[in-house]
Amino acid sequence: MFRGQEKRLINLAIYLILIYIVVLIALFVFQESFIYFPQKITRDYSEELIKESSNVEEIIINSYDETLLHGWLVKNKEVEKSPLIIYYGGNAEEVSHMVRNWDHFSGYSLLLVNYRGYGLSEGRPKEKHLHKDAVVIFDEMIKREDIDKENIVVMGRSIGTGVAVAIAEKKDIHGVILITPFDSLIKVVQNKMRIIPADWILRNRFDSIEKAPNIKQPLLVLAAKDDKVIPSQHATNLAEKWGGEVDIEILDGVVHNTIQYHSLYWDSIKKFLERIQ
Numbered sequence: 001m002f003r004g005q006e007k008r009l010i011n012l013a014i015y016l017i018l019i020y021i022v023v024l025i026a027l028f029v030f031q032e033s034f035i036y037f038p039q040k041i042t043r044d045y046s047e048e049l050i051k052e053s054s055n056v057e058e059i060i061i062n063s064y065d066e067t068l069l070h071g072w073l074v075k076n077k078e079v080e081k082s083p084l085i086i087y088y089g090g091n092a093e094e095v096s097h098m099v100r101n102w103d104h105f106s107g108y109s110l111l112l113v114n115y116r117g118y119g120l121s122e123g124r125p126k127e128k129h130l131h132k133d134a135v136v137i138f139d140e141m142i143k144r145e146d147i148d149k150e151n152i153v154v155m156g157r158s159i160g161t162g163v164a165v166a167i168a169e170k171k172d173i174h175g176v177i178l179i180t181p182f183d184s185l186i187k188v189v190q191n192k193m194r195i196i197p198a199d200w201i202l203r204n205r206f207d208s209i210e211k212a213p214n215i216k217q218p219l220l221v222l223a224a225k226d227d228k229v230i231p232s233q234h235a236t237n238l239a240e241k242w243g244g245e246v247d248i249e250i251l252d253g254v255v256h257n258t259i260q261y262h263s264l265y266w267d268s269i270k271k272f273l274e275r276i277q
Contacts, residue, residue: 063136089118089158159185222259226255
């Protein structure tokens with residue numbers, strides 16, 4: 001009797017281990033499907049967006065591997081060479097909506113380019129592509145006669161903070177704004193699913209905390225106190241390792257996807273931009 005129960009328990013353990021291994025393999029192979037949620041738009045929508053304002057220019061960039069990236073430059077026409085903010089969206093964010101938020105970035109032009117697979121951009125998103133694309137986009141912008149290449153600020157939200165940190169480490173930028181950032185995607189996944197060996201299976205690591213000490217530019221961090229997607233402790237961890245001056249605001253009463261509605265959100269960004277200008 002006991003031998004029969006023991007055999008059943010062993011078989012059950014083997015079965016559970018096999019399921020666990022299959023789950024890990026699936027997470028490794030298909031991880032981009034669990035990380036990125038591309039949002040598409042139509043060509044008509046993009047053209048209508050451009051028609052709405054005389055200062056919106058369509059941007060098409062041929063990346064390092066011939067993948068076409070699509071977006072918009074909302075231009076500050078008050079000066080011959082404008083400071084620039086480059087915005088990197090979240091993992092389910094199509095960035096065209098930010099065109100209508102341009103007035104919050106007074107004195108700056110605003111660059112919005114969708115990741116691969118998002119909006120009208122070609123390709124499929126992976127961390128290595130996003131980082132390389134960001135370099136190509138940056139290099140294209142500093143060639144423009146209407147952009148002040150000495151005054152470029154990078155702004156990332158959620159997974160876009162990983163892209164912003166990566167470009168800030170590589171390029172000569174003027175300041176960094178991070179919205180609901182994390183220290184590394186590995187730590188976020190590990191804290192949520194401790195049974196998953198995230199360090200082993202994640203190719204998309206976005207290890208911002210490793211890069212942070214090398215970056216000396218001023219940083220603004222805005223995090224949501226009640227964020228369940230990326231708990232604010234991840235933002236605090238990153239800020240503590242930053243190599244330059246840091247302003248950090250943990251905003252109460254908002255969550256990951258509603259932080260922009262906090263009364264201090266745009267005011268904090270405005271004050272930061274004025275201070276580093």
